[in-house]
Amino acid sequence: MDIFILHLINGITLGAMYALVATGLSVVFGVLRMVNFAHGDLFMLSGYLLVFLYVEKGVPYGLAVVFTVAGMVLVGFLFERIVIRPVVHRTWRIQLIATLAASIVLTNLAILIWGTTPRQAPTILSQNVFRVASVNISYQRILLLVVAVVSFLLLTWFVQKTRTGKAMRAISQNREASVVYGLDIHGISSITFGIGSGFAALAASIITPLYSVEPTVGAMVMMKALAAVILGGLGHVRGTIYAAVLLGITEALFAGYVSYPFRDAAAFIVLIFVLLLRPQGIFGRKVSI
Amino acid sequence: MGKKLLLPLLVIILLGMPLIVRLPYFLHILILSAMYVAYALSYDISAGHLGSVSLAHPAFFGTGAYVTGILAPMFGTPFWANFLLAAALVMILAFIMAQPAFRLADISFAIVTLGLAVSLQLVAQNWVELTRGPMCINNIPAVSLFSKGSSVLLSSLQGYYYLFLLVNIVVIVIYRLVTTGRIGRTFTAIRNDEILSATQGINVLRYKQLAFLIGAALAGGVGSIWAHYMTVVCPDYLGLSYTLNLLIIVFIGGVTNYRGIIVTAVVLTIVPEVLRVAPSIRLILYGILLFLAIVLMPEGLAGLVDSVRRRLRKSTSELQSAAAENQSASDSNDATPFSE
Amino acid sequence: MALLEIQNLTKSFYGIPAVDHLNLSIERGEVTGLIGPNGSGKTTIFNCITRHLESDEGVILFKGKDITHTAPYRLALSGLTRTFQTIRVFSELTVLENLLVALQQHQEDSVISRLLRSPSIRKFERVAREKADEALEFVELTYVRDLKAGHLSYGQRKLLALASCFVFEPDIILLDEPTAAVNPTMINKIKEHIRILNQKGITFFIIEHNMEFIMDLARRIIVLEQGQKIAEGEPRDIQTNEMVLEAYFGR
Numbered sequence A: 001m002d003i004f005i006l007h008l009i010n011g012i013t014l015g016a017m018y019a020l021v022a023t024g025l026s027v028v029f030g031v032l033r034m035v036n037f038a039h040g041d042l043f044m045l046s047g048y049l050l051v052f053l054y055v056e057k058g059v060p061y062g063l064a065v066v067f068t069v070a071g072m073v074l075v076g077f078l079f080e081r082i083v084i085r086p087v088v089h090r091t092w093r094i095q096l097i098a099t100l101a102a103s104i105v106l107t108n109l110a111i112l113i114w115g116t117t118p119r120q121a122p123t124i125l126s127q128n129v130f131r132v133a134s135v136n137i138s139y140q141r142i143l144l145l146v147v148a149v150v151s152f153l154l155l156t157w158f159v160q161k162t163r164t165g166k167a168m169r170a171i172s173q174n175r176e177a178s179v180v181y182g183l184d185i186h187g188i189s190s191i192t193f194g195i196g197s198g199f200a201a202l203a204a205s206i207i208t209p210l211y212s213v214e215p216t217v218g219a220m221v222m223m224k225a226l227a228a229v230i231l232g233g234l235g236h237v238r239g240t241i242y243a244a245v246l247l248g249i250t251e252a253l254f255a256g257y258v259s260y261p262f263r264d265a266a267a268f269i270v271l272i273f274v275l276l277l278r279p280q281g282i283f284g285r286k287v288s289i
Numbered sequence B: 001m002g003k004k005l006l007l008p009l010l011v012i013i014l015l016g017m018p019l020i021v022r023l024p025y026f027l028h029i030l031i032l033s034a035m036y037v038a039y040a041l042s043y044d045i046s047a048g049h050l051g052s053v054s055l056a057h058p059a060f061f062g063t064g065a066y067v068t069g070i071l072a073p074m075f076g077t078p079f080w081a082n083f084l085l086a087a088a089l090v091m092i093l094a095f096i097m098a099q100p101a102f103r104l105a106d107i108s109f110a111i112v113t114l115g116l117a118v119s120l121q122l123v124a125q126n127w128v129e130l131t132r133g134p135m136c137i138n139n140i141p142a143v144s145l146f147s148k149g150s151s152v153l154l155s156s157l158q159g160y161y162y163l164f165l166l167v168n169i170v171v172i173v174i175y176r177l178v179t180t181g182r183i184g185r186t187f188t189a190i191r192n193d194e195i196l197s198a199t200q201g202i203n204v205l206r207y208k209q210l211a212f213l214i215g216a217a218l219a220g221g222v223g224s225i226w227a228h229y230m231t232v233v234c235p236d237y238l239g240l241s242y243t244l245n246l247l248i249i250v251f252i253g254g255v256t257n258y259r260g261i262i263v264t265a266v267v268l269t270i271v272p273e274v275l276r277v278a279p280s281i282r283l284i285l286y287g288i289l290l291f292l293a294i295v296l297m298p299e300g301l302a303g304l305v306d307s308v309r310r311r312l313r314k315s316t317s318e319l320q321s322a323a324a325e326n327q328s329a330s331d332s333n334d335a336t337p338f339s340e
Numbered sequence C: 001m002a003l004l005e006i007q008n009l010t011k012s013f014y015g016i017p018a019v020d021h022l023n024l025s026i027e028r029g030e031v032t033g034l035i036g037p038n039g040s041g042k043t044t045i046f047n048c049i050t051r052h053l054e055s056d057e058g059v060i061l062f063k064g065k066d067i068t069h070t071a072p073y074r075l076a077l078s079g080l081t082r083t084f085q086t087i088r089v090f091s092e093l094t095v096l097e098n099l100l101v102a103l104q105q106h107q108e109d110s111v112i113s114r115l116l117r118s119p120s121i122r123k124f125e126r127v128a129r130e131k132a133d134e135a136l137e138f139v140e141l142t143y144v145r146d147l148k149a150g151h152l153s154y155g156q157r158k159l160l161a162l163a164s165c166f167v168f169e170p171d172i173i174l175l176d177e178p179t180a181a182v183n184p185t186m187i188n189k190i191k192e193h194i195r196i197l198n199q200k201g202i203t204f205f206i207i208e209h210n211m212e213f214i215m216d217l218a219r220r221i222i223v224l225e226q227g228q229k230i231a232e233g234e235p236r237d238i239q240t241n242e243m244v245l246e247a248y249f250g251r
Helices: A002-032 A039-056 A061-087 A092-114 A139-161 A163-173 A175-180 A185-207 A217-231 A237-258 A263-277 B002-020 B024-047 B057-075 B079-101 B106-126 B157-179 B181-192 B194-199 B204-230 B240-253 B258-275 B279-296 B300-316 B321-335 C042-049 C072-077 C095-104 C111-116 C119-138 C154-166 C184-199 C211-217 C235-240 C242-249
Strands: A129-132 A135-138 C004-013 C016-026 C031-035 C057-062 C080-082 C172-176 C203-207 C220-225 C228-233
Touching: A002 A039, A002 A135, A002 A139, A002 A163, A002 A185, A002 A217, A002 A237, A039 A061, A039 A092, A039 A185, A039 A217, A061 A092, A061 A185, A061 B279, A092 A217, A092 B106, A092 B240, A092 B279, A129 A139, A135 A139, A139 A163, A139 A185, A139 A237, A163 A175, A163 A185, A217 A237, A217 A263, A217 B106, A237 A263, A263 B079, A263 B106, B002 B157, B024 B057, B024 B157, B024 B204, B024 B240, B024 B258, B057 B079, B057 B106, B057 B204, B057 B240, B079 B106, B079 B204, B106 B240, B157 B181, B157 B204, B157 B258, B181 B194, B181 B204, B181 C095, B181 C119, B194 B204, B194 C072, B240 B258, B240 B279, C004 C042, C016 C042, C016 C057, C016 C228, C031 C042, C031 C211, C042 C057, C042 C080, C042 C172, C042 C203, C072 C080, C095 C119, C095 C154, C119 C154, C154 C172, C154 C184, C184 C203, C184 C211, C211 C235, C220 C235, C220 C242, C228 C235, C228 C242, C235 C242
Parallel strands: C031 C203, C031 C220, C080 C172, C172 C203
Antiparallel strands: A129 A135, C004 C016, C004 C057, C220 C228
8 A cells, every 4th residue: 555655646746747847838839839849958958057056056956946947937038039939830840840950959969068977966855755654755756746736826827817828828719819909929929938948947946856967858758748738638738737647647656566667658558548539638629620 | 965974973973882982981871871861761751741740760660670680680581581571560560550640630640659659669678588678689690692691792891882772772762653653643632731632532541651651661671671780779779869860861851852862861971970070069060950941941952952943044034934933932831841 | 312411410619509400402413502691601511511520410411321420532532522712722733733633533543553553554544634634624724734733823723623623523512602702704714614514414512602603603592691591492582582681781
């Protein structure tokens, strides 16, 4: 039983991590109707930024997280301007290739700058565990859960209540009409991208102390996040979060009871089976021409 | 006149290459670029001509390599039998993968193929009894024409060079057969407008799967020969980095343009080796080039050459200019293979 | 037996019915007009027939067979095709190839023989070319035969779209606003083409806003409002029908 709870808790924290990464993807898809295949690289860059601030410059962890997120929001603005804006009105293929190209560049820039040796950033929280019955949970994982929940609540508030959030929803529902009503699409796109990048940074700042960061760290996280985004229904943020948690739990249980080496395939097995039944994802609406 | 001479000249150059290029290292680079030509063309059939940009193509190449890597040492079968077997098995694999993947449209298709490829790579990494996992399969026998015993002639570097020339001829012939004539015409129709295609009686899904299977089988065959040549197969054969290389070659060379793809595959493989550029710097440059190519000229370098040529022709003859040029200007965003 | 029969067809978007329990039938050899104010559900009906939309309820019969869930390409192969409001052509294929690619789908050749370019393929190809040339002559597009369709003018595209429908001699063609954004000379040409094709035995079902055009061409008009059929009959009856006038002009 304890083992099961351990797997479950692992799964939930894993799910929270995927959810944080996937939320960025999903918000961007919701507003811009495109998948950013370099999102995992934004996650990776955030990890390095945290290591730079926290490990190399000795900035206190909390502050380092804030700076990382702020810095990555700016990177997100820049990324949107350079990579996304030229392809936002093009076909999905061009968007796919362009963002993959950006991913190639970022991954190899990281290799050039930091090499391929993994960097670590242990914190007091990640080194101490919290005991419930006979189950150990590191405080960093609890922090991850708390941050995930709080940030989703903040995002919901932002999208529902603020002017910008309402504009984002308007654009996601009807792009043409939004232009007619004079919404600043470019501005909103920038902000959306900033939010997406910020979520990736938040995820990376909490997760890096638990694992480590290397140039290719974004790839697998990104793939799980993509699975969650598709599973949850493209552009359906809440669905994405549920799907991410579902994938996290499935993966942890799969790793515990079926096969540890094949745990990374669990997400894709779930994805393929669900899509065979519901091609539009669990929460997505069927879209016609 | 000039055009008629070009082909024989090309044949002579290609055949005579091993006589000029003596350094084994450079011969290896030539073989590598020949492999990439065949590999990229096999990808273009489905990704270019039908626009099904799958991210699973290396899974087919890698599986083909593993099929040979596992079976050839066991049975000592001749290379052409391995080639055919790898192609056939990979085709079956592609058929299985196509079933869920082609139910999905656009970006979801790409993502699911990526997921399938990653899953397959995990199999290669973790099914240690079969694939030896990260330790790789070593000591794959060199190619042999008949069972038992490798022929020295074929298994020399020169031999492999000619073998890959032959593989390229096979791939190019099949590529041309499926992308021209009645089938090619149907491919173009589907690429231009799937909905219209269906209302005219084209079974879109069947053609997409056909292209996918043929491309996969070819990649499997190429992978099989590559396994012989390298004598080793590793899980990273199935990995994302190969996908990225393919995308770079096919999209810079220009989708559906086999000449552009061939030239790009050769140039992009040879230049960095000659200039001795570090892999990460090379990939950064290629990434930037790929981005610029897809954003500025979705038809690839070849498309650029075409449009320059068109412009030159226009300056000499004003005849076709006005109307056609106006049209093509307004259409250039819609009519390129990759806009819809 | 009607050629095309729609029974109790219903399709809603976000809970609002676009087509509401509609019944209609079309006899072989007819030219039928489908008119109604914008948003009355005309194109939705077409999309349900050709299954570009999945209908919520109802049955569609074509030549007596249930085609409610038949894939669009199968419909085309069994003799039902359509044009679109926004004209679609294969822009990278030449005008001739646009017709050939449609024609060849209706010829009984196998993939293998196509790959190997067997002699039978050459025969099929020759037959197709003859038919295509004939069709191009008919719509007077022979002079742009080898031009890429993407380079055609709007009117030329419209004619090509029509040609690639009738070239494989379907039983019925659904036309979605054939005269939209076309100049008067061209309208008359299109009208003449449809008439001749109809005499040759092709049935037409036409969505149209140009009243003069459709009243002149169709033998029977169906009027749609808010997804329901509010009138049906010969053109001159429709022109004087109170309900129709109300639907269009609002009392």
